[in-house]
Amino acid sequence: xxxxxxxxxxxxxxxxxxxxxxxxxxxxxxxxxxxxxxxxxxxxxxxxxxxxxxxxxxxxxxxxxxxxxxxxxxxxxxxxxxxxxxxxxxxxxxxxxxxxxxxxxxxxxxxxxx
Amino acid sequence: xxxxxxxxxxxxxxxxxxxxxxxxxxxxxxxxxxxxxxxxxxxxxxxxxxxxxxxxxxxxxxxxxxxxxxxxxxxxxxxxxxxxxxxxxxxxxxxxxxxxxxxxxxxxxxxxxxx
Numbered sequence: 001x002x003x004x005x006x007x008x009x010x011x012x013x014x015x016x017x018x019x020x021x022x023x024x025x026x027x028x029x030x031x032x033x034x035x036x037x038x039x040x041x042x043x044x045x046x047x048x049x050x051x052x053x054x055x056x057x058x059x060x061x062x063x064x065x066x067x068x069x070x071x072x073x074x075x076x077x078x079x080x081x082x083x084x085x086x087x088x089x090x091x092x093x094x095x096x097x098x099x100x101x102x103x104x105x106x107x108x109x110x111x112x113x114x
Numbered sequence: 115x116x117x118x119x120x121x122x123x124x125x126x127x128x129x130x131x132x133x134x135x136x137x138x139x140x141x142x143x144x145x146x147x148x149x150x151x152x153x154x155x156x157x158x159x160x161x162x163x164x165x166x167x168x169x170x171x172x173x174x175x176x177x178x179x180x181x182x183x184x185x186x187x188x189x190x191x192x193x194x195x196x197x198x199x200x201x202x203x204x205x206x207x208x209x210x211x212x213x214x215x216x217x218x219x220x221x222x223x224x225x226x227x228x229x
Contacts, residue, residue, distance in 0.1 A: 034217055036220075041225075042222055042223070043118075043206055043220040043221050043222040043223045044157075044206070044208075044220040045220070046115070046217045046218070046219060046220075049216075049217050090156065090157070100145050100147075100162075100210055100216075100218075101147075101159055101162070101172075102159070102218060104156045104157045104158075105156060106155070106156045107156050
């Protein structure tokens with residue numbers, strides 16, 4: 001079965017600096033990987049996905065993620081952080097090749113300081 | 115994307131009672147799911163809501179506790195039955211327009227507190 005790990009409970013970054021939120025995965029077969037963001041008292045919003053193709057995936061709000069097969073990672077990045085990016089970020093992986101179920105990581109809280 | 119609404123947005127319920135949560139989508143979708151997010155934790159899939167047939171439940175979740183209906187391609191309900199304080203969570207529905215591992219879109223969630 002697939003699994004996904006987010007090794008950092010919290011990431012702190014100053015506004016204007018680049019940010020990285022880490023995600024590693026364990027899959028059999030080709031991974032389908034996703035990033036979601038959750039703002040306080042709101043549902044999850046889809047940011048981006050990797051299914052196939054270019055390893056660098058661009059998504060909403062200026063976020064991008066790099067798929068690295070050799071390191072089994074799918075880190076979320078943004079060149080210049082905004083205070084408004086402060087939220088809870090979840091990495092997710094499709095459970096198996098023949099299902100649409102998603103397995104979510106434990107989440108990383110991003111705090112951007114002015 | 116899809117516009118998804120959930121009712122109620124929050125509720126406080128007494129132990130032993132049941133609550134039905136509604137999920138409405140603005141267009142027809144193939145896949146609908148129900149998740150639970152316990153306080154400070156990640157999301158756990160409860161079940162896949164199948165249109166016209168019984169829901170498919172994940173390990174640890176049973177139909178008697180979490181009955182689900184899906185009468186058409188835009189609407190589903192989740193009932194939390196015989197509630198206990200351990201059921202206090204955020205319950206979210208999500209949809210995917212088609213099968214095949216595409217992204218899911220989430221409703222705003224229902225925050226349930228059981229006293």
